[in-house]
Amino acid sequence: MKKLAFLGALALPAIVVAGLALAQSAAETGAGVKSLRGVQPDVELDVEPVFHQEKQRFVRNYRLxxxxxxxxxxxxxxxxxxxxxxACHDWKNAGNRGAPTLSMTHYTDRDGIQTENVASRRWFCNQCHVPQADAPALVENLFHSLGQ
Structure with a gap:
């Protein structure tokens, strides 16, 4: 048992040195990492403020x-x-707030039953809906809608 502890004590400095060398190597290669936008990951990008709609709806690029x-x-x-x-988009509030009402699909549970409240599977709006922002593209977009 003492021999095993002695051998472990001898190996420990070698492991620490190897770990330090690996950490230094990772730090050196990390300096060259760039984001998809071509800048260092910790650099703040200037992005235009989020666009605010002026009484017209955005064009949709595909059905649904x-x-x-x-x-x-x-x-x-x-x-x-x-x-x-x-607070604005629920059918109970939309009329008073002048906001678009959620479609009836948002009030249908997984069994197809219409309810008075938003279904739990449609609760997290930003799962499907995103704010429009004037941000630089990460990659080239080759998408063309069928209407074009």
Whole structure:
């Protein structure tokens, strides 16, 4: 048992040195890492403010495409307990707030039964809907809609 402990004590400095060399190597190669936008990952990019819609809806590029969100949702709470989108877009509030109402599919549960409240499978709006932003493309987009 003492021999095993002695051999382990001899091997420990070699392991530490190898770990330090690996960490230094990773730090050197990490300096050359770039994001898809061509800058260092920790560099802040200037992006135009989120576009705000002026009474017209965005053109959809394919059938059943979820509509884009025409306003910022940065500070919106959307979690298991709360969904701030519903303050304006729930059928009960949309008329008073002048906001588009959710489609009836959002009130249909997984068994196809219409309910008074938003179905749990449609609760997290940003799962399908995203705010429109004027941001540089990460990669070239070759998509063409059928309508073009």
């Amino acid at each position: 495409q979820p509509p884009l969100i025409p306003h910022s949702i940065d500070k919106y709470q959307i979690d298991m307990r709360a969904n701030e989108c519903l």
